[in-house]
Amino acid sequence: MNPSGVQQQVKARSVAGPFDWYRNINKQERRTFWSCKIGYGLDGMDTQMLSFVIPTLIALWGITTAEAGLIHTSTLIASALGGWIAGILSDRIGRVRTLQLTVLWFAFFTFLCGFAQNYEQLLIARTLMGFGFGGEWTAGAVLIGEVIRAQDRGKAVGMVQSGWAIGWGLTAILYAVLFSLLPPEDAWRALFLLGIVPAVFVIFVRRLVKDPEIYQQAKAAQKTEAPSHFYEIFAPGMLFTTLRASLLTTGALGGYYAITSWLPTFLKNERGLSVLGTGGYLAMVIFGSYIGYVISAYLTDLLGRKKNFILFAVGSFIIVLLYTQLPVSDGVMLWLGFPLGFFASGIFSGMGAFLTELFPTRIRGSGQGFCYNIGRALAAFFPLLIGLLSQKIPLGLGIGGFAAVSYGVVILAALSLPETRGKELEAQ
Missing domain, CATH: 1.20.1250.20 (MFS general substrate transporter like domains)
Structure with a gap:
């Protein structure tokens, strides 16, 4: 083969395709990628449920737009606190364990929203849900960011983030189906009750996903050095x-x-x-x-x-x-x-x-x-x-x-x- 032909082959191999980064990661990294992406999707699904049911609750319970807005604001503030706490926990007990805890947390309290009998109960359940919603973002972002090599980190973390839009779309579909099959007073509860589904996902994470090697090395080093704060x-x-x-x-x-x-x-x-x-x-x-x-x-x-x-x-x-x-x-x-x-x-x-x-x-x-x-x-x-x-x-x-x-x-x-x-x- 002439030299120009060899150069062309080398050049062709050096041009990376849009998904080569995924093909080049190992089995454990792929499991981590999908666990974080699915986690973000489930987080988005549970979080977006409120915006779909608020009009129904305004009609059924007679709550004001100010009261509805308070639920949104309290959820966001709680999620901020939950995200900070989850970040601290992920440094102390591990990225994967923190991800599991946050998913279980927001799934349980989303499920609990489906049993609310009045505005005050919904406000409390939804606010508590916010702790897990905010915490999951932190745990997932740190986890995926540490397992992917430097040149592909942005692509991998961004693709994980896109799971949120998928979860949002899934909520829109569930809302359309449930409100077409059930009366409004039952449909909104059924939607929240489906929020428990992410809890099943934790079983997958616990069995198949491990903390990043770089985190494990850092924790090992802390045994001989001063612990981080x-x-x-x-x-x-x-x-x-x-x-x-x-x-x-x-x-x-x-x-x-x-x-x-x-x-x-x-x-x-x-x-x-x-x-x-x-x-x-x-x-x-x-x-x-x-x-x-x-x-x-x-x-x-x-x-x-x-x-x-x-x-x-x-x-x-x-x-x-x-x-x-x-x-x-x-x-x-x-x-x-x-x-x-x-x-x-x-x-x-x-x-x-x-x-x-x-x-x-x-x-x-x-x-x-x-x-x-x-x-x-x-x-x-x-x-x-x-x-x-x-x-x-x-x-x-x-x-x-x-x-x-x-x-x-x-x-x-x-x-x-x-x-x-x-x-x-x-x-x-």
Whole structure:
């Protein structure tokens, strides 16, 4: 064979296909990947149930929109605390064991929501569910981030994150089926009762998935050294990183909540659009979310973590401007649902990998859990602030203003943080 032919073959082998990273991981890594992806999907399924049943509960129990909003806010605040605690636990008792506990927790309390007899009982059960919902994200993100090699970490973690959109879509299907077969007063309970299904998943995790080798090495080293403590993320060498990473998550989550919490109300009440109540619009948003997660997963390895955050932050803000400033019809709104889901959800694909790479192994769970969930806690107040501000200025202006500030914070935080693409993790 001539030299040029050999060079062409070598070049062909060096061009990696989009799924070569998956083919190259071993059996244990694949089990970890699927356990985290399925876990995220089940988390998304249980978490999204409330948004589907709230209209029914408003009609059956006569609760106000303020009371309904309190359930959402209390769930988010509890999830922030649960995520932080889960991060600390994952450093102490292991990534896999923490994942098991968080899945069991949110499955049990979602199931319990189906037995609520009044608003107060539902509020308590749903708030308690939030601890597990937030904790599962932290445990899963740390686990998958540590088992995948550096050059493919962004793709793998982002693909895991896409499981959320699948769970969201599954909830939409279950809602449609149950509410077509059962009367509303029984259907909403049946939906929550199905939330126990993720508990079965824990059996699979317990039997087949192990803690990452790098974590096991770090724990072994701690037997001869001083044990790690969660407050190390606030030590002089780590404090600035922790603060900047927290700003990044606050901006991304704040922008997401500003868009998803108030935009439908604005479009329905102030623009008079009816498409928002259709399954087609919701399906378009969910489909856009899934594609956004997947594309962002590849871009975060291709472009780098920082450039990817900036790209999706700018895209999200542009979508908000289109929604709030341009006169749009139902048909246009239907198609805009795709880029809305694409950018607003896709920005999170690179988050898990980036936070994994910012913190050393001994405090990775604590750092990742704190940064993501303090961002969630602070962002949980954004919908409330927009609502208060809308009493003095147009709602669309409030949404746009908060989104601009939020995604501006994402860009500034991303620019100030180090680029970590390709970073090898160390057992320290």
